[in-house]
Structures are given as C-alpha cells and as structure tokens.
Amino acid sequence: MPEILQKLNCPDCGGPLKVQAGDAIVTCGYCGSDVNLAVGSKYFLKHSIIPPKIGLGAIDSLIRGWMARGFLKPGDLAKKSKVISKELQILPLFIVHANVKSEYAGTLTRAGQPTERSGVLEKEYYWKVLGRRASAFPTREYTVPLAAKTDFNVSALVEGAKFLNSEIGEEEAVAAAKQEMDAHHRFLLEKEVDVISKLDTKIGVRDTEFLHVSAWFVTYQYQGKVYNLILDGATGEDIAAEIPQAEKKGLLGSLFGG
Ligand SMILES: [Zn+2]
Numbered sequence: 001m002p003e004i005l006q007k008l009n010c011p012d013c014g015g016p017l018k019v020q021a022g023d024a025i026v027t028c029g030y031c032g033s034d035v036n037l038a039v040g041s042k043y044f045l046k047h048s049i050i051p052p053k054i055g056l057g058a059i060d061s062l063i064r065g066w067m068a069r070g071f072l073k074p075g076d077l078a079k080k081s082k083v084i085s086k087e088l089q090i091l092p093l094f095i096v097h098a099n100v101k102s103e104y105a106g107t108l109t110r111a112g113q114p115t116e117r118s119g120v121l122e123k124e125y126y127w128k129v130l131g132r133r134a135s136a137f138p139t140r141e142y143t144v145p146l147a148a149k150t151d152f153n154v155s156a157l158v159e160g161a162k163f164l165n166s167e168i169g170e171e172e173a174v175a176a177a178k179q180e181m182d183a184h185h186r187f188l189l190e191k192e193v194d195v196i197s198k199l200d201t202k203i204g205v206r207d208t209e210f211l212h213v214s215a216w217f218v219t220y221q222y223q224g225k226v227y228n229l230i231l232d233g234a235t236g237e238d239i240a241a242e243i244p245q246a247e248k249k250g251l252l253g254s255l256f257g258g
Helices: 002-004 056-068 169-189 248-255
Strands: 025-028 033-036 046-050 083-107 117-131 195-222 226-232 236-240
Touching: 025 236, 056 195, 056 226, 117 169, 117 248, 169 195
Parallel strands: 046 195
Antiparallel strands: 025 033, 083 117, 083 195, 195 226, 226 236
C-alpha cells in the first residue's frame, strides 16, 4: 500500500504528494493545494495558516528564557537542565463555528429544599478539532493567535519543520466538534442544575475552516527526570509545560532574591 500512495500526484500542479499512512487530507508541498485522499481530488475547504515565526535559530534562547522566567520554577532550571529534543510541527486544525442552543429542565437540590429550574443556554463557539489522532497537543487550552492568520501558502513554511497532513476530513471534524460541544453544554448545566430531567441541545454549524498552526515540542532533562514543554511556533508563548517541583529552599531563595 505505501508504494501506491507514494505515486500520487497533485491534481493542480502535478507535483508528487508526500503521503503518510493515515493521512486523509494531503497538502501539496509545491503549490499548497489540498487533496482529499478518499476521492483523490482537490479539497475545497478554506485553508489558512498562522505562519511559524520561531525557527531553529531562535528556539534555544526562547527555551532558556522560558526556564529563567517565573518564581515557581527551580532557580537553577535554565542553568542545570539540558534540552533533549526539539521539533517544530505544523499541525492541522479545524475550526467549527457553530451556534449551540440547549433547552433544559431539572431540579436544584444542593440548597436543601428542591427547586425546579428550566431555561435556555445558548452560545456561539469557534470549536477547535485537531486533525491528528494521536498528538500531545492541548487543543482545548490552545488559543489560536488569529491576528497572524493568512491564506495558506507554502512559502510560510519554515525549513526543517515537520509538516503534518490531516488524518481526518471535514465531516469527521464537524462530528467530533458537535459531540464535544454537546458534552460541554451538559457540563455547564450540571453546574447549574443537580438533576437534569430534560436536555435538548441543537447545534447549528455555520462554517468550518481548515488551518495550520505551529508548535515546538520540546523535552528537557532536569535532575535526572524528563519534562515536556510545548511552545507556540508563531508567538513563542508556552502552550503547555511540565515544570519540576521547586525545592522549598530554592523557591524561598528566588522569592527573597536568593
Ligand atoms: Zn500541487
């Protein structure tokens, strides 16, 4: 099977497509067109990118800067830790814009005397769904730096970055978003009502966008243990970070100026 996949060419420019097992939407590395592998033809969803700005030349000082910042970290973190691996990934992300309206009824019991509650919870979402099935990327916590968004073009890509195609198509992304938004509304209402007797959630999808974002996946070692750090490839902000527990002495030391 992989040999057959390797021979696919871009329907737009004829260039060879780099296809990995599991890919559903393949972006041409020459012209930036998207190809739907299931049907072998062009994929027309609007495609944007947040261009990566932190290249190989800037990542080391960015990591050191992050390590040296903030008093909750061990004071010697920047000095004593060692970066084990670092990889810039360009990740596929769907953004599903939807209106979610839940009609609910139930009983509030926590105040003692049970009281009936009913109403409507209506919200507008730009729900993010990662196009990769197995990734440590924290999609829910991630804030897309939308100010930098531009139409997808291959010239926005950085040399040495790992470009990832989407493993899911639009339909699957929308289905996943709907399921998550539905669960999110249930979660919100369970904070308001103790026993939900009726919950009817209607989801109106307005549009879906396909976007590539970037993140540095870093692992570093400190006092014999390995920690993960994920930094935004466009802004350098930390998206997720494992921080070694500061020893009491170290923490007080940095609090009081060491
Ligand atoms: Zn092409």
